[in-house]
Amino acid sequence: MKVLSVVGARPQFVKCAPVSREVREVHEEVLVHTGQHYDYLLSEVFFNDLGIPAPDHHLEVGSGSHGVQTGRMLAAIEEVIGKEEPDLVLVYGDTNSTLAGALAAAKVHVPVAHVEAGLRSFDRRMPEEVNRVLTDHCSDLLFCPTATAVRNLAAEGVTAGVHLTGDVMVDALRENLPLAKERSTVDLPPKGYYLATVHRASNTDDPAALRAIMGAFARLDLPVVFPAHPRTQKKLAEYGIAPAANVRVTEPLPYFDMLALLSGARAVLTDSGGVQKEAYILEVPCVTLRENTEWVETLEDGWNVLVGADTNRIVAEAEKVAGSPRRHSARFGDGHAAERIAAIIAEYQP
Incomplete structure (x- = not known):
């Protein structure tokens, strides 16, 4: 498959590194950097340190209000989708880049896959919460880091395409x-x-x-x-x-x-x-x-x-x-989430 991956902010670069490596073992990946984070210490240094391939498209959107920034991304990503004609658009987390990538794909009927699906703070005053909910409800593949995330989606009536993969941050940290x-x-x-x-x-x-x-x-x-x-x-x-x-x-x-x-x-x-x-x-x-x-x-x-x-x-x-006494468990998975994500994408039939 041809997978178009959308990233734009520091946490997404960390999550993208292990997933991109696994995806490229099986699929063709086109990497899009929205430019939401553009400072060297928030962007380029992560690509260098984590060995992430250079972006195929750098949109250089930069800062702005939520509406301005998301709107610019939406238009630019839609144009990239038109040029690349991917089979799937892969988005990460809960930023404006996440929402713009998901909306741009859904509007032109390209399947959306969401890494870190199902998270909820239940506080709609947070822009990230709005981004999460909207992204999940227009995604076709939802990669959940925890069982709690799976339950959150089920409570909203989202059960199709939901997969408990573990958290790719465990992969990255290990x-x-x-x-x-x-x-x-x-x-x-x-x-x-x-x-x-x-x-x-x-x-x-x-x-x-x-x-x-x-x-x-x-x-x-x-x-x-x-x-x-x-x-x-x-x-x-x-x-x-x-x-x-x-x-x-x-x-x-x-x-x-x-x-x-x-x-x-x-x-x-x-x-x-x-x-x-x-x-x-x-x-x-x-x-x-x-x-x-x-x-x-x-x-x-x-x-x-x-x-x-x-x-x-x-x-x-x-x-x-x-x-303080604490207990610890493998709540976030076993460090093989990226492998599962790549395998699920390979088996996906739109």
């Missing part, structure tokens, strides 16, 4: 963690620091929320390594928020450095869905700077706690998690 430890330039004592990421608009675009989060970081009992998204850095400056002396703000980090930092952290403080899951897989406690999560399994097994943007809750939970 392959790349040894390389990360070998190549990383990180020089910090294991469990001697916290790692933080903040990028969600509900936190960065709310001065009170961002001040509360940064205030919590200032009160923590260990250094906080804070690779800051460009938008977050801009908002810190705009609001006049100066990070405390114990907060080490850096540019976004290459994948191997970020992975090495995450694996060695005492805990991670984040509003990222992907980082919550990576922390669970790596057995690192997580404090989530949100009131909900699509990765409920991490809560159920005690590796994650929701604190929102409440300074006192953030500090209390961050300093408590190090000694």
Whole structure:
């Protein structure tokens, strides 16, 4: 089959790497980069580190409001589909690139396959939640990372084409963690620091929320390594928020450095869905700077706690998690999700 894969944001590049490798063993793949993330540290470095083939089409859409960005992608992807005439369009995750790829394909009657289908935070105020729901409901193949995701789809009446494959992030982490430890330039004592990421608009675009989060970081009992998204850095400056002396703000980090930092952290403080899951897989406690999560399994097994943007809750939970008892299970699969996805695509009959 001719598979047109659409990616555009940092987490999608990580997921794409193992899947693309397996897909190309069996199929012809055309890789489309929307340009949703265009900064070198959020885009090109991932292709280099993870050995992802150069994109066949780079749409260079860039930033913009949700409507503007998604609309530009939709038109550009539709044009690529017309030129390439794929048998299947493969999309990842829950970004605007995901939704644009799915809609463009569905409108011209090309089957859609969704990696990471069935996730739900049940908060429609999140743009990602809207993207997930719409993408799932116009997909023909739905690759679910967990049994919870399968149940979520069934509750919405989606059962055809649903496959429990496991999570491709397990594939990526198993392959790349040894390389990360070998190549990383990180020089910090294991469990001697916290790692933080903040990028969600509900936190960065709310001065009170961002001040509360940064205030919590200032009160923590260990250094906080804070690779800051460009938008977050801009908002810190705009609001006049100066990070405390114990907060080490850096540019976004290459994948191997970020992975090495995450694996060695005492805990991670984040509003990222992907980082919550990576922390669970790596057995690192997580404090989530949100009131909900699509990765409920991490809560159920005690590796994650929701604190929102409440300074006192953030500090209390961050300093408590190090000694908390937890259980761990192979909730997200066995590291062979990409192989299953490629095999299912090979057997698919539109």
